[in-house]
């Protein structure tokens with residue numbers, strides 16, 4: 318079995334410092350949290366930026382500062398979000414791709430997102446994928462609902478993205494696909510065999526789905542974007558604490574954890 322790639326989703330666009338006081342929000346806080354997660358065993362960091370007031374921003378300059386600060390500390394793969402917040406326009410969302418990062422997310426369909434709608438029309442998907450391809454950015458296909466896998470396959474058929482595909486099943490978002498073992502199995506059985514995949518279980522489904530992915534040969538995403546608790550009612554101290562738990566579970570199950578360079582090899586990323 319391939320080594321386990323752990324992604325740390327540090328900040329997201331929805332969580333506030335009021336909900337999780339240790340949420341990294343400034344470029345310095347995000348870079349330090351990324352470094353802590355790297356030391357704990359993460360090989361990818363999924364980044365959302367915040368402005369000076371702590372609100373989600375997709376500004377190129379802020380992502381640039383974050384990327385440079387992380388890269389000054391360690392060689393973790395920096396994966397900016399192109400999802401942003403539900404109210405960001407497509408052009409706003411696309412800005413961090415101009416930094417030509419090694420990876421970026423590519424959401425492959427529209428879904429309800431709590432009380433909001435997360436909009437990803439065919440036009441958005443093609444525009445994002447086209448620019449990523451031009452700049453040599455490996456897309457991580459974000460799947461919130463089963464039909465999004467087919468949207469990704471359609472993009473691949475049209476030449477906007479290349480095989481083998483790398484999926485992230487984001488399961489348990491209120492309004493989209495629940496985070497049950499059956500849902501994850503259905504997703505895994507629905508992708509081309511040579512694909513790689515990771516799972517981001519939202520809230521209480523984070524750890525059970527992580528354990529499942531470790532057993533099945535998939536990969537794992539954890540972090541405050543997806544879950545702010547360590548256990549029921551107990552806030553996690555840091556993103557690294559959540560990464561450390563995944564590393565412990567993987568070790569107990571005999572699955573080795575990938576370094577960033579090993580993750581690059583598994584995902585076909587040329588540095």
Ligand code: KMH
Nearest residue numbers: 330398399400401403422
């Ligand atoms: N914040 C969500 C609306 C991504 O990063 O690519 C979208 C999201 C997906 O977080």
Ligand code: ZN
Nearest residue numbers: 329398400542
């Ligand atoms: Zn995200």
